[in-house]
Amino acid sequence: MLHTQGARPTLASVAAIAGVSRQTVSNVLNEPSRVQAETLAKVRAVLDEVNYRPHLAARQLRTKRSRVIGLRLEQVTDGINGAVLDRFLHAFTEGAQRHGYRISLFTADDDAGEIARYGELLDTTDIDAFVLTSTHHGDVRTEWLSARDIPFVTFGRPWALPHAAVSGTAPHAWVDVDGSFGTRSATEHLLSSGHRRIAFIGWPAGSGTGDERRLGWQQAMRTSGLGDDELDLLDLQTADGVNEGAAAIRSLTGHPAAPTAVVCASDSLALGALEASRSLGETFAVVGFDDTPVAAAIGLTSVAQPLIAVAEAALDLLIAQLEDRPDSTGHRLLPPRLVPRRSTATPPTTT
């Protein structure tokens, strides 16, 4: 052992052991390209030997980077749909830590509150960047950050500018999951089991995420030969929630299109749909969205978002900005995956 037990290695002690100047050790740590290969190898061997931990605070001061990423913790709703953002938070925090970043968490009641919080954090702390979740039409948060040149990435595409997003000229970095791909897969799964009249229980038109999820169902149904009039009949719109999903199913009794299956925009809606279906003695096949723990628990087929990949992509796009890499306003649209379970295992009882 080259170092005394308990004494913390310093630049000076490393320099003494390696027989070089302190400046050389500093160069090895901070500007290795300026150091000769032989010296580099020798000093690095000593650094490893004494388990030298560069003082991060000093490094941060030098690079003017805090390595802190701000993230708003969204409010818990029914504990079902919120699980997705909690899982994203876990994945993002783990990924960020691997890259030497920490997460600073805050809460806000709405977009205005979130912006106020950005201002406060930027005023009072060192924060490198923000991650935004739940983007929506007319999202003023991204404008605010863009106008101030503050690095950020969104989980959710910029809905205000769908065409810009699709054509690759998105105004900021974003990661999203292809919702229409998810509901299209779900609908095709039901079609392949023999269902023909498949309803969609989703949110009223106007929400970016909800409209995307409706779109995938529409696409698959049109491909299967359904006309727009029939589609309209099968398109049930409601607020999100377990009770709302149950009410939608009850409204199907004596429905002119007599659907045998439903694709839902969320697991909350699907849970209500499944329970109402059972209590009516019906056997509607039901698919949810988000593959929450509740879906796994009750045997509900659901569409799973690849949250670890989302977190990794978001981190990658954020670090690209912080390091001034060219893809700093890039975006990634990731496909979700259908997880088939009991709720879609039986073919339609009426055709």
Added chain:
Amino acid sequence: MLHTQGARPTLASVAAIAGVSRQTVSNVLNEPSRVQAETLAKVRAVLDEVNYRPHLAARQLRTKRSRVIGLRLEQVTDGINGAVLDRFLHAFTEGAQRHGYRISLFTADDDAGEIARYGELLDTTDIDAFVLTSTHHGDVRTEWLSARDIPFVTFGRPWALPHAAVSGTAPHAWVDVDGSFGTRSATEHLLSSGHRRIAFIGWPAGSGTGDERRLGWQQAMRTSGLGDDELDLLDLQTADGVNEGAAAIRSLTGHPAAPTAVVCASDSLALGALEASRSLGETFAVVGFDDTPVAAAIGLTSVAQPLIAVAEAALDLLIAQLEDRPDSTGHRLLPPRLVPRRSTATPPTTT
């Protein structure tokens, strides 16, 4: 309006408007007791008028407080039991924000990793305190922090010293939920519905939390007249998990004590128990623990931890330490609440 639109008010501008010195404005902000009442009122009126926001960073520098609380985000397990800690995180973050504190999140694989992370954070950032979750026997994290005089509070009592904890000489601040109260309530609920032979599905002896939950069931069963031999027969021990709960129920077929109901140490175990019970065509009454979203979704009676109250108490004990108030090593043991649902709605079919 006394101030120019867009110009940010400063000590100097406030002083100019109020007709006092900058030092007086500073005194009003930091040492109001040194300022005459009339001057205080005048300056405060100007501060309000111009919406002066004291520069928190400067204040932090002066008070040597960062107003940052570190918290380890625990790994997601089956997405069922983890929901409790996610809900605690939400409640704690919201409470902390109301008190002007932010949460710095990190992850770790185990206690040693968590301690390494404490060291790194303390070395490199300003952090005021830590919140620890999932305390257990021989928890080295609390020793490490105590030895260094670092403010912290635990969600979970100090299991290594149960007697000290109970007698009020706990070595550190903690908040916990009274698990034995919860399972006692659950067992009494079943007894009052006519069940007599009630099994317990819990974790092997040795985990503080698990032993507490077993204790409450034992207490209620003894009070109902059961002897220790019968209790031993009804005490099923297994690892946590949905499959484990199902296996425990299947082991009850032809069981000598012929139980009609089970109290479980977790919702994961209870979910497995309920599903296995249904697939066997049995009608075991089942109670879970933690009142997770899954319990609500499947109609499972469960014991709910008062997580908002836990978060408030933890924050209160933490701030007491940071402000050197006398109850800085206090503790709070909060009672949980039984949430009855369908899974315990039917009386026993055999007696």
